[in-house]
Amino acid sequence: MLTLAPEGQLATVDISTLRTEAGAQIDEAQIAYRRWGEPAGDPNGTNNILLVEHALTGDPDASDWWCEAIGPGKALDTDEWCVICTNALGSCYGSTGPASPYPGGTGVWGSRFPAVSIRDMVLAEHRFLEALGISRVHAILGGSMGGARALEWTLLYPEQVDYALVIAVSARASAWQIGIQTAQITSITQDPDWQGGNYHGTGRAPDAGLAAARRLAHLTYRGELEIDERFGTSAQPGENPLGTYREDGERFAVQSYLEHQGRKLTERFDAASYVTLTEALNRHDVGRGRGGLNKALASSTVPTMIVGVDTDILYPYHQQEHLSRNLGNLLAMSKLSSPVGHDAFLVEARQMDRVLRNFIALTREAPSAHDIAAARGDYDI
């Protein structure tokens, strides 16, 4: 039916000029993606396409970060389904972001890259599917920032999404999230190497700020129970955090662990992309311009399954309860029980396997938004 990139390979698709929700213009935008499994069915009707959305610093290689979920015989069975995973607009894994070449050839976007919202990311993905010749997908699935995108998809393009799975996210940023996310942004933008966002090509990057941001973020990605199970008050081997004077090199084990997490991110992620995507999360609010949060959720017609984690610090479970209570077409709700916190949707493979198989089964049974509208005669099909 369609011509897609070879299985598993990174490819990019031109989506032309985008105008952001806040009024900026991004010329020559591209969206990078990978896919697994062969497309089948009608790209403009019922088909087997599953669009998977990655989290903040995720990449399009969903078969890597969700390796237990995607593949032949797995919950997202690539013998049956065609899984597509894009890279979010503003990220640094192939889609257009601050580190991408500036149209016209004068360096990279840098500080010229505008603020984008979750809706802008979805707009870009919609264009991306259009460019591939796809106007409808069987389901959109995602957790965290990926869940925010999946949710916005159901509100921006309900007629093009048959089902949605929204994991570990909320209907809008909470003030606490804005607070902790802004602390991360600030630790990057106040790094002297940030250079107003124009550090690319200068030989200096705000790695210290990015690492500090990640250390902080990691404390919101992992449950405090799990971190404590692993490290407690143990000293880092060979170091003494209980010495006569406090010293940076004499650490508790958890400090070393967090520093490792920070360092690892600087080796794979662009600081300006981190700022851009974090800012998009600050702006996440499905109620904006839609008469408020609950009215927006009530208007949703796409059968949507909501999943949360009982120990999530960043997106506490009551936020998923709020989504479930207010969504216009709730397919199901499920809770992951785990000490791991927010990241449970990435690491509790057994539980996620059940959730994903349950979701796929439900999508075979429940009428899609499209079915319901067609039965009502809303669509001419």
Place this chain on the structure above:
Amino acid sequence: MLTLAPEGQLATVDISTLRTEAGAQIDEAQIAYRRWGEPAGDPNGTNNILLVEHALTGDPDASDWWCEAIGPGKALDTDEWCVICTNALGSCYGSTGPASPYPGGTGVWGSRFPAVSIRDMVLAEHRFLEALGISRVHAILGGSMGGARALEWTLLYPEQVDYALVIAVSARASAWQIGIQTAQITSITQDPDWQGGNYHGTGRAPDAGLAAARRLAHLTYRGELEIDERFGTSAQPGENPLGTYREDGERFAVQSYLEHQGRKLTERFDAASYVTLTEALNRHDVGRGRGGLNKALASSTVPTMIVGVDTDILYPYHQQEHLSRNLGNLLAMSKLSSPVGHDAFLVEARQMDRVLRNFIALTREAPSAHDIAAARGDYDI
């Protein structure tokens, strides 16, 4: 019976040379305090003294920060009780800390001030009471870092504490706490104005780092529900956080609120004291040198009441459950129900009034550790 400072007035008491748990020496140490109500009874036996312990950036003016709890006719009724509140060793409200004069007259302690533990603070308070001629108190009460001190009192000097009230704290630092507290320490010590801890008198202080630390801390002191109730995704009046580009001066209301909290602290608190006291919390572990956590708690003989807050992010309620399950002589347990989080013990006045009145009533009924030991013939009284 005793000569104490005039009611409500700040006074200091010399406690001579202290040797810290980690082996450093603090010469010419002083402890500052205030008291309310007249002492009565035997300073070496049964008396009416309540020692109140402040939290991290608290001060000895407990009649201010616990104004609804302390005073004539209030739960801690100063017509009946003599309330004493010290300033913690290492703080900056009159007790010896990094900003205090260095013995011998060469500037302040600065980086020469050693790391102190919660136990060192309690040792200093024990010396302080000794200097006043007091060798036993009716009760020790405190929340957060004050709760950590109250708990250590019951283990270090059980024969001198008749009852204890330990609020919103844990038996030891959790790895998560160490992580978030270290982020705060780092934001101060990496401020260029920190100058290795010797910034006093240079005209430059690490205010930016201290403000950043406080913004972060505040997100752990307040429940995410309460912060969200107040600010949600509202813009700061006159600013637009949804503009075409992210700008520091275009903020969500919660950002402005947190910045205000940070700025306020820099006007009243010393950055080096903040580092010192936060490091003491990192080292908090009642199990150290006592055969482990639960053995230490089981050894406790002082009737102790434990209080927690259902929405506490910093000291989650399961930590108070852990204390309650393991303490050798649990007097009672109580939960504050509040969206406010950790700070509920300071702001939920109605609930705290009930808790404190209940605690005082229980101390009239239950035998003290001293009574029990005396009945067994352990003490020669």
